[in-house]
Amino acid sequence: MVTLSLFLANPPSILTSSSIYTKGEEQWLGCLPIKRKQIPIRLSNGYRVRARSAANVDSAGIEIPRQWYNLIADLSVKPPPPLHPKTFKSIKPEDLSPLFPNELIKQEATNERFIDIPEEVIDIYRLWRPTPLIRAKRLEKLLDTPARIYYKYEGVSPAGSHKPNTAVPQVYYNAQQGIKNVVTETGAGQWGSSLAFACSLFGLGCEVWQVRASYDQKPYRKLMMQTWGAKVHPSPSNITEAGRKILQMDSSSPGSLGIAISEAVEIAATNDDTKYCLGSVLNHVLLHQTVIGEECLRQMEVIGETPDLIIGCTGGGSNFAGLSFPFIREKLSGKINPVIRAVEPTACPSLTKGVYAYDFGDTAGMTPLMKMHTLGHDFIPDPIHAGGLRYHGMAPLISHVYELGFMEAISIPQTECFQGAIQFARSEGLIPAPEPTHAIAATIREALHCRETGEPKVILMAMCGHGHFDLTSYDTYLQGNMVDLSFDEEKIKESLAKIPQVLA
Secondary structure (H helix, E strand, C coil), rough: CCCCCCCCCCCCEEEHHHHEEEECCEEEEEEEECCCEEEEEEECCCCCCCCCCHHHHEECCCCCCEEEHHHHHHHCCCCCHHHHHHCEEEHHHHHHHHCHHHHHHHHHHCCCEEEEEHHHHHHHHCCCCCCCCCECHHHHHHHCCCCCCEEEEECCCCCCEEEEHHHHHHHHHHHHHHCCCCEEEECCCCHHHHHHHHHHHHHHHHEEEEEEEHHCCCCHHHHHHHHHCEEEECCCCCCCCHHHHHHHHCCCCCCHHHHHHHHHHHHHHHHCCCCCCCCCHHHHHHHHHHHHHHHHHHHHHHHCCCCCCEECCCCCHHHHHHHHHHHHHHHHHEEEEEEEEEECCCCCHHHHHCEEEEEEECCCCCCCCCEECCCCCCCCCCCCCCHHCCCCCCCHHHHHHHHHHHCEEEECCHHHHHHHHHHHHHHHHEEEEECCHHHHHHHHHHHHEEEEEEECCCEEEEEEEECCHHHHHHHHHCCCCCCCCCCCCCHHHHHHCCCCCCCC
């Protein structure tokens, strides 16, 4: 069996570049010249930005990062390595080559601090990057809070989320190696649609296994993937051995990301012209997403703000890592000291209720063992509306950072999340995807706490995507039919009992 390394509103404080034009040596906003005193600032990544007054900052002053940041380089205690599922020895590169292109294998294991972004990838990033940093003034007013709330909005990408940040380089490296097809899993469909988008640009075939619950809830995500040329299957399916085994046990299984991963891996492992892509969890995926935090660091510097609290939702962890890891770098260097808070659903609380142990990244046990916070690889979460957060484990690097004490985690039920989403939509105008509603709910909690204490905290929130394809979930909430689904203690105990016993 081949293995893989999984294992291994109120705009803007930031104005769009289209609002700005240059006349001589001056920049003008409409018919008015922008006058600003510029003060050079040097960040840890070596970039120089210029501080400007918050009212006159524009995205044209922010460059797309030219390097991804690797947090592992700055950790004095390195994360535990992925293990071979049979020998329990560290995974070797040759174990991964049937599933990943060589460059991604190198990125998965590297200790280099910065990795250059290929020019071809930067050129595609320019379709939507840099993404806006927006101050939520209307939400602040609604909550009557002294807190200043900012959100980094990734929903402006073609696929409507942060996922193209890694889909594009993954497909690029596969194309460079002459690969013809890629396969993957997807939950809510944000990752699957992002990979389909990237494959359409590079001319690769794309096949996606979408978790059954989301496949039924979000039909337009499937159509989006098909529009970009992908084949889409509900998971579990009768196409793979892994899927058939699940359906034999439960013909109405809602599926899970772990099951969908098993199906995609099985196809990749048995076809020489096909590689596997993963939208979260792995080190190289988190690496690619750091373009979010690198941009945001510069944007916060430009407006003269320093976050006291950084909040992001977590499922596998790529969106959260993308925003927070560059800020953790600055925190480790002593330049800033924000609280960094992950928010997960109460129905799938891997960080807050799981155990930190070696476990498989998929349900069928086809992957290497990863040291992570896990609910057990065969745990199937209830079908909550935030399909992208229904994963049994947390990214190993995030789990490691959590164990080191550099971040904290909470869980929030979905009705509170959608209540916050409605408040956000009716004040800021954007309809968020179900996943970032967890970050919104946590932000509202903190903002209301600031109202009680009078603290003028600066809160930075990860807004990883829009909810235009999730309106059936909003309909369920608005009709009063949404219920809170919690994890089953007995089900988790049963799942955890099946985790492989690995001596640390």
